[in-house]
Amino acid sequence: MMPEIPEEVRAIKARIAEFVREELHPFEAEIAERGEIDEGKLSALRAKAREAGFSNLNMPREYGGMDLSVVSQVALEEEAGKTTNGLGYMVADRGPRELLDLASPEQIERYVMPVVRGETREAWAITEPGAGSDIKDIATTAAKDGDGWVLDGEKWFVTGGERAGFFIVLAWDGEEQASFLVDRDAPGLEIVRTPAFMHDPYASKHVELRLTGCRVPSSARLGGDKGTKRWFSLERIMIAARCCGAAERLVDLARSWSLEREASGRKISEYQAIQFMLADSVTELNAARLMTYHVAQVWDQDDPSILHGKTAMAKLFASEMAGRVADRAVQIFGGRGYMVENPAERYYRELRVDRIWEGTSEIQRLIIARGLLKRGAKAYMMDGRRHPG
Numbered sequence: 098m099m100p101e102i103p104e105e106v107r108a109i110k111a112r113i114a115e116f117v118r119e120e121l122h123p124f125e126a127e128i129a130e131r132g133e134i135d136e137g138k139l140s141a142l143r144a145k146a147r148e149a150g151f152s153n154l155n156m157p158r159e160y161g162g163m164d165l166s167v168v169s170q171v172a173l174e175e176e177a178g179k180t181t182n183g184l185g186y187m188v189a190d191r192g193p194r195e196l197l198d199l200a201s202p203e204q205i206e207r208y209v210m211p212v213v214r215g216e217t218r219e220a221w222a223i224t225e226p227g228a229g230s231d232i233k234d235i236a237t238t239a240a241k242d243g244d245g246w247v248l249d250g251e252k253w254f255v256t257g258g259e260r261a262g263f264f265i266v267l268a269w270d271g272e273e274q275a276s277f278l279v280d281r282d283a284p285g286l287e288i289v290r291t292p293a294f295m296h297d298p299y300a301s302k303h304v305e306l307r308l309t310g311c312r313v314p315s316s317a318r319l320g321g322d323k324g325t326k327r328w329f330s331l332e333r334i335m336i337a338a339r340c341c342g343a344a345e346r347l348v349d350l351a352r353s354w355s356l357e358r359e360a361s362g363r364k365i366s367e368y369q370a371i372q373f374m375l376a377d378s379v380t381e382l383n384a385a386r387l388m389t390y391h392v393a394q395v396w397d398q399d400d401p402s403i404l405h406g407k408t409a410m411a412k413l414f415a416s417e418m419a420g421r422v423a424d425r426a427v428q429i430f431g432g433r434g435y436m437v438e439n440p441a442e443r444y445y446r447e448l449r450v451d452r453i454w455e456g457t458s459e460i461q462r463l464i465i466a467r468g469l470l471k472r473g474a475k476a477y478m479m480d481g482r483r484h485p486g
Contacts, residue, residue, distance in 0.1 A: 099387070100394050106169040113151060113176040113188045120145070121180040121188075128182050129438045134298045139184075146187040153192040153213055161213050162192055167331075167396035171338040171389060178342025181443040183300035185339065193219050195328045196265070199276065199319040208263055208278055217262030221328060222252035222279075222306055230460035232267060232274070232325070237308065239268040239277060239318075246270075246318060248277060248285070248311040254454070258304035259291060266308065267325055276319040285311030296447040332455045333408050334396065337389040337415035340451055343444055344382045344422040350440060351375060351426040354433075365429070374425040382422065385415040391479050403476050406468030410477065413461035416451035423448050 102110070120142060128134055146152070155170055156162025165173075170191065177185030196209050196219075211217045228234035237250025248268055255264065264279045264286075279286055289305045352375055355366035365371050392411040395404055426441040427434035434441045452458045469477065 099390055100168045102169060102172050106165065106172055110172050110176055112149065113173055116146065116149060116188055117176055117180050121184045124184065125181050128298055134182065134300065139300060143187045147215055151188045152190040155194050156192040156213060167334065168390060168393040171334065171393040174335045174338035175342035178339030179346040181440055181447055182298060186300065203316065204278060218257055218260050220255050220257040220261035220264050222255045222264040222266045223325065224252065224254045226251055226253060230456045235267055235269065237266065237268040239270045239275060245312055245314045246277060248308040248313065250308050252306040254303045255306055256303050257301045258288065258306065259302040276325055277313055278317045278319065279311065279313055283311055283313055285309050296450060329455055330405060330408050333412040334389065334392055336451050336455060337411040340415040340419035340448065341382060341386045341389055343448060344419045347422050347426040347441060347444055348375065348378050348382060351429040354430055371429055374429060378422045378425050381418045385418045389415055406465050406477060409461040409464040413458055417458060419448045420452060
């Protein structure tokens with residue numbers, strides 16, 4: 098069964114859906130026609146979304162947020178998935194809650210609160226040339242030097258780095274990993290380049306950083322690396338939710354087109370081949386949604402023994418499902434599905450990365466397999482919430 102969504106959240110979800118239809122879908126069309134994003138209009142829409150109350154929904158109320166459950170956040174992230182070009186992030190804008198458990202009061206005041214107030218943005222700098230999905234392989238180092246730290250290393254795919262006022266940099270502090278708050282203008286920090294990607298034009302860039310003798314004060318060190326791991330895992334369930342939203346929009350678009358388009362004197366919706374593609378798509382979407390909401394409930398129950406594996410299952414299945422749905426949608430649209438002006442074409446390119454970032458499909462399979470071998474199948478069934486660890 099799907100979990101109950103609070104009435105307050107259902108109202109926000111409806112307002113987000115309207116914002117996506119009325120504001121973001123027309124902007125999508127403009128971007129497709131121009132081949133680039135109007136940064137002024139993007140900023141104005143972000144401000145409008147913020148004024149509408151679509152920011153900091155995950156943050157505690159004492160920090161200006163709504164303290165929504167993960168189930169509620171997933172419900173809103175679904176709506177965020179119903180727009181391309183990365184525009185959906187503005188309507189389900191989660192604040193840096195993971196930093197609250199790690200940051201000192203001084204760090205919260207200096208770094209977290211400006212993000213909450215919309216004065217700046219943060220960016221997580223984790224992936225490296227030789228380390229992606231498995232963060233144990235990172236090579237960036239942090240050496241204690243007097244009253245500060247010296248960071249050395251490279252970071253790739255730093256999403257949002259072009260606008261970030263500071264970075265959360267994961268590094269090895271001797272035998273353990275630690276995260277450091279690094280200001281954009283810190284000496285020794287260089288933005289090397291801003292690569293182009295298949296899903297461009299996109300609302301966020303993914304910059305490459307180089308830290309060469311980058312000196313930060315002792316106060317820049319965060320309290321452990323659990324925040325990074327939690328951020329990774331939570332983002333995986335949100336990717337699953339956005340994939341469900343994207344797939345739902347694609348199914349609706351493909352369905353509507355099949356009812357309009359004629360071939361050989363018949364609506365293509367009358368052809369069994371088209372019907373089968375639509376049926377497979379909506380069936381897989383329904384399964385992905387059930388799994389995603391189930392895992393969101395596990396998050397809210399805070400059962401850490403199975404959380405990692407179940408989150409991996411949701412991310413794996415939903416991201417691969419969305420890729421298949423996008424492929425079928427392009428096929429149903431035919432030549433028109435290959436045109437940039439068609440959302441199916443944009444989704445076909447954009448959804449591909451969901452099988453890569455925040456942990457590849459292969460890494461998700463490893464996580465699932467290791468948990469299965471340790472605990473058995475029952476632990477991962479939808480009624481297996483409590484079990485021997």
